[in-house]
Amino acid sequence: xxxxxxxxxxxxxxxEPLSEEFVELEEFRHEEGxxxxxxxxxxxxxxxxxxxxxxxxxxxFVDVLIGNVDADAxxxxxxxxxxxxxxxxxxxxxxxxxxxxxxxxxxxxxxACAIVAVLGVTLIFAFVAYKAFPIxxxxxxxxxxxxxxxxxxxxxxxxxxxxxxxxVVTIGALVIGAPLAVMTAVFMSELASPKxxxxxxxxxxxLAGIPSVVYGFFGVVVVAPFIARLFGGVGFxxxxxxxxxxxxxxxxxxxxxxxxxxxxxMGIREASFAMGANQWQTIYKVVxxxxxxxxxxxxxxxxxxxxxxTMAVLMVVGNAPQLFAGITAPISTLTSQIVLDMGYATGTQxxxxxxxxxxxxxxxxxxxxFVRLLSRFxxxxxx
Amino acid sequence: xxxxxGDVEKLGPTSYSEPLVENPADATFYVRHLNxxxxxxxxxxxxxxxxxxxxxxxxxxxxxxxxxTFLRCxxxxxxxxxxxxxxxxxxxxxxxxxxxxxxPVDLRRxxxxxxxxxxxxxxxxxxxxxxxPRLQGIRNKNELDAIVEKSLDKANLWxxxxxxxxxxxxxxxxxxxxxxxxxxxxxxxxxxILMDEPCSAIDPxxxxxxxxxxxxxxxxxxxxxxxxxxxxxxxxxxxxxxxLQEIAGEPAILVESGPTSEIFTNPIDQxxxxxxxxxxx
Numbered sequence: 132x133x134x135x136x137x138x139x140x141x142x143x144x145x146x147e148p149l150s151e152e153f154v155e156l157e158e159f160r161h162e163e164g165x166x167x168x169x170x171x172x173x174x175x176x177x178x179x180x181x182x183x184x185x186x187x188x189x190x191x192f193v194d195v196l197i198g199n200v201d202a203d204a205x206x207x208x209x210x211x212x213x214x215x216x217x218x219x220x221x222x223x224x225x226x227x228x229x230x231x232x233x234x235x236x237x238x239x240x241x242x243a244c245a246i247v248a249v250l251g252v253t254l255i256f257a258f259v260a261y262k263a264f265p266i267x268x269x270x271x272x273x274x275x276x277x278x279x280x281x282x283x284x285x286x287x288x289x290x291x292x293x294x295x296x297x298x299v300v301t302i303g304a305l306v307i308g309a310p311l312a313v314m315t316a317v318f319m320s321e322l323a324s325p326k327x328x329x330x331x332x333x334x335x336x337x338l339a340g341i342p343s344v345v346y347g348f349f350g351v352v353v354v355a356p357f358i359a360r361l362f363g364g365v366g367f368x369x370x371x372x373x374x375x376x377x378x379x380x381x382x383x384x385x386x387x388x389x390x391x392x393x394x395x396x397m398g399i400r401e402a403s404f405a406m407g408a409n410q411w412q413t414i415y416k417v418v419x420x421x422x423x424x425x426x427x428x429x430x431x432x433x434x435x436x437x438x439x440x441t442m443a444v445l446m447v448v449g450n451a452p453q454l455f456a457g458i459t460a461p462i463s464t465l466t467s468q469i470v471l472d473m474g475y476a477t478g479t480q481x482x483x484x485x486x487x488x489x490x491x492x493x494x495x496x497x498x499x500x501f502v503r504l505l506s507r508f509x510x511x512x513x514x
Numbered sequence: 515x516x517x518x519x520g521d522v523e524k525l526g527p528t529s530y531s532e533p534l535v536e537n538p539a540d541a542t543f544y545v546r547h548l549n550x551x552x553x554x555x556x557x558x559x560x561x562x563x564x565x566x567x568x569x570x571x572x573x574x575x576x577x578x579x580x581x582x583t584f585l586r587c588x589x590x591x592x593x594x595x596x597x598x599x600x601x602x603x604x605x606x607x608x609x610x611x612x613x614x615x616x617x618p619v620d621l622r623r624x625x626x627x628x629x630x631x632x633x634x635x636x637x638x639x640x641x642x643x644x645x646x647p648r649l650q651g652i653r654n655k656n657e658l659d660a661i662v663e664k665s666l667d668k669a670n671l672w673x674x675x676x677x678x679x680x681x682x683x684x685x686x687x688x689x690x691x692x693x694x695x696x697x698x699x700x701x702x703x704x705x706x707i708l709m710d711e712p713c714s715a716i717d718p719x720x721x722x723x724x725x726x727x728x729x730x731x732x733x734x735x736x737x738x739x740x741x742x743x744x745x746x747x748x749x750x751x752x753x754x755x756x757x758l759q760e761i762a763g764e765p766a767i768l769v770e771s772g773p774t775s776e777i778f779t780n781p782i783d784q785x786x787x788x789x790x791x792x793x794x795x
Contacts, residue, residue, distance in 0.1 A: 324596070398633035402695065405591060406646045406702055407623025416645070421636045 256492060263485035270479060275486055281452040281468070283476065288483040292454050294490065296462040299455045300372045300444060301437040308377030308437075309430050312384035319385070320392035321414055332389075339382035347446030350375040355447055362459045367449035370458040375443050380433040387432060391425025392418060424509035428502050435498045439491070441466040465491045526560035529782040531772030535564050538608045542567045542706060542736045543588055548602035549765075550583055552595070557583050559765035561602070563755060565706075570728060570737045572751035572774065574744060575789070579757040580766035581740045585708050587611075588738070589625040590618040607705070623650075626704035630711040632691035634683030634698070639666075639675050642683045642694055646702035661701050668731055669697035670723045689720020696727065700735075709739040713746065725750050744790055748778050756786045 266275050270288045278289015315335060319328050354374050359366030395418055403413040419426070449461020450471055456462075463471070465487050472484055526547065538544040543565035550558040558580040565571050565588075573581040583592070590611060592598045604611045611621060623646075634642050643662045652658060662679070666672040671693040675686070683694050692712060699707055713721040728737055728750055741747050747754055754777040759766035770777060770786040781787040 396631075396633065398629055398631050399635050401591065401594070401627075401629060402633045402635070402698075403645075404594065405589065405622050405627035405629075406649065406699065407619050408645075408649050409619045412649055416649075417635050 256489075259485055259489050259492060263482060263489045265479070265482045266486040269482060270486075275483065279454060283472070283480040286479065288479065290465070290483070290487055290490070292452050293463055293465045293468050293487060295455050296369075296448070297438055297464040297466070297491075297494075299369055299462065300376060300448065300464055301434055303369055303373035304376030304380060304437045305430065305434055307373055308380045309384055309433065311377065312381045312429075312433065313388050313426060315381065315385045316388035316392060317414060317419070320389050321410070321418065335382050335385050338378065339386075343379065343440060343443040344446075346375050346379055347443035350443060350447035358459065364459050365449070365461070366459070367447055368457075368459040368461050369448065369455065371447040372444050373458075375447055376437050376440060379440060379443060380436050383436050384429045384433040387429030388422070388426050391422040391429065394425065395421045424505060428505060431498055431502050431505070435495055438498075439466065439495055441470055445470055526562055527767045527769070528560075528562060529770045529786075531770070531776040531780070531782055534562065538605050541565060541605075542607065544603070544605040544608070546603040548584075548587065548600065548604055550580070550587060550592075550601075551599040552583075553597040555763075556765040559767055561768045563768060563771055565736065565738060566753060567736050568733055569752040570732055570739065570750055571753040571755065572747035573738065573740045573755050573757060574742075574747050575757035575766075575769075576759075577742070578762075578766075579759045581755075581757040582710050583766075584757065585710055585738060585740050588706070588708055589622045589627055591622075591627065593618055623702055624704055625706045625708060626699035626702060628692070628695055628699060628707060628709040628712045630714055632688055632695055632715065634686070634691050634694050636682060636684055638680045639683050639686070639694060640679040643697050643701050645698060650702070662697075665697040665701040666694075668700050668727065669693045670727045671697055687717070687720075689716040689723070692716050692720060693723065693727075696724070700731070704735065706736045706738065709737065711740050711742060714742060721746075744778075744792075748774060754778070756783075756789060758785060758789070760785075 266272065266288075275288060275290060277291060278287060279291045280287040280289050281292060315331075319331055319335075323331060350371055354371050355366035357366070358368075358371050358374075362370070399417055399421065400413055403417045408416070444464055445467035448464060448467055450463050450467060451461040452463050452468060453460075454462075469484050469487055469491075472480060476484055535541050535544070541564035543563070545561060545563040545565075548558065548561040548563075549556065561584060573585060575581050586592045587600055587604060588606070588611070592600070600612050606621065606625065610616065635645065637645075640662055643665050644658050647658060647661050652661070663672060663676075666675060671690060674690060675681075675694075683691065686694060692715075696707075696712075713724055716724075725746070728739070731737075739747075739751065751774045753772065754774040755771040756769045756777065757766055758769045770781060770783045772782075777786060778790055781790065
């Protein structure tokens with residue numbers, strides 16, 4: 132091998148290959164005998180956008196549509212004319228009309244798919260809000276949001292017991308489920324050997340695949356009798372719901388937390404070990420703090436899952452429209468009460484149910500919004 | 515170049531331009547007949563080497579020649595990779611590094627490490643440097659402040675960051691991050707610092723600052739640096755060891771070891787000469 136193998140390549144002047152190209156272009160011009168006149172299409176070619184419109188240029192229609200065009204950057208040889216240079220295109224193929232139509236059609240199909248989600252959210256919220264609107268006149272927003280009595284026959288539609296019920300059930304489930312899930316994730320990501328991980332992870336993912344009615348059934352048949360034996364009563368109430376919901380949110384929180392832990396560079400773990408930290412110190416003082424935002428994110432999404440869960444909660448929570456009065460006293464939640472009453476409710480009661488749905492919608496939406504803000508905050512922190 | 519056999523001390527496949535020590539007490543690391551496996555793959559074979567106290571030793575060689583692997587044996591970082599195995603004698607301060615019951619955590623506290631990619635924790639500059647002392651139970655604010663300032667100063671970074679100690683370490687430039695990592699290691703007062711290509715991912719100004727600080731701290735700390743850059747090895751090191759894997763899939767060996775001046779001006783082995791003159795490939 133020659134001496135050149137180890138020489139720094141950047142030492143070579145960058146103009147070398149370029150100048151070759153220019154020589155070729157010069158030769159080409161001479162051979163052709165005349166220069167292609169770019170300016171013949173239009174006399175006014177001031178900006179790139181106009182150029183794209185004029186001849187389809189190097190930026191296809193889709194590029195323009197999705198904003199993939201950097202108007203300041205030179206895009207290629209074709210742009211040279213903007214700078215007043217004269218360059219031949221004879222050897223470069225122009226974008227065909229057919230390609231443009233194909234790209235536009237594909238673009239439209241994908242756009243239509245994306246718009247379904249946006250339209251769905253908008254329409255559902257508009258529908259729920261429209262149906263709930265008479266609340267203002269028939270019940271009064273104050274009575275609705277602060278009333279603690281719910282009785283269709285007496286015309287009382289206060290939803291405080293359900294809001295409280297939803298939060299009690301959700302927070303209790305998080306208190307039990309979040310540590311369980313985060314520790315599961317730490318185990319899978321940091322501690323387990325690949326062999327053990329290869330059956331723990333699928334098991335956790337399978338939990339997410341079990342239908343909620345099966346969880347509810349498990350609660351009715353196994354957990355509720357167990358609670359009844361421990362604390363007396365019928366066994367249906369917040370405590371039973373907490374246990375069932377805690378298991379249900381584990382896969383959501385655990386898999387997202389594991390992803391967050393996996394995104395932490397191996398380098399900072401090594402750095403911690405290399406400083407004489409042991410495994411626990413590395414996990415508690417470096418890995419978990421580094422993944423903090425991702426874990427909070429995971430917990431909030433788990434919270435969203437818990438607050439929206441209906442069937443399993445309905446089956447174990449006791450379904451009494453009363454304020455939280457102890458871990459075994461039956462209560463009801465926004466979701467379970469809607470399902471219970473929807474079958475027969477008419478008139479104002481039906482309107483009140485839509486009102487509850489709207490409240491639930493707002494709560495879920497603020498959770499999602501919070502996650503968004505959090506991740507943006509995280510990006511700013513690290514960026 | 516022909517070398518008379520009388521000039522050469524040989525142990526295993528290696529040529530030594532300076533004889534190895536007889537007494538393990540004379541070397542910070544005393545390595546004899548070391549073999550290393552990744553699973554079934556014998557990555558390094560029959561390495562015998564001394565690392566002298568309070569000197570800078572450079573490990574050079576082409577990519578994949580096992581120099582980083584060897585470096586990671588010295589503070590047992592290879593333990594973190596499943597299926598690795600070490601055989602032979604490997605003494606640090608006369609104690610068997612891989613002896614049964616030896617706590618790698620204590621070893622790593624005494625043998626710090628700097629990595630190729632700067633890897634500050636996503637925490638404040640202050641917390642990064644205070645990490646090690648806090649692990650050792652130092653809670654006193656004044657004491658921590660003093661350690662942080664002293665370590666950053668030694669790492670040639672104090673002037674640049676003294677006003678922004680609460681800023682995230684990741685907000686610094688790559689070269690500053692690497693010096694932050696060095697300060698972080700210095701804060702635990704290790705006896706040895708292993709540097710695994712510390713300058714390959716950073717800007718030339720920072721490289722200069724790091725080489726300066728290596729000279730400044732070498733009377734307190736033994737330094738081993740793995741580098742691809744032979745000029746850097748020649749500039750900073752007192753001793754140089756040349757590793758080589760001649761055939762892919764075969765174990766790498768230590769070809770030659772000795773004072774840097776000897777290795778670079780008067781190499782014994784033809785392969786060493788070929789490599790340092792850039793005639794390798």
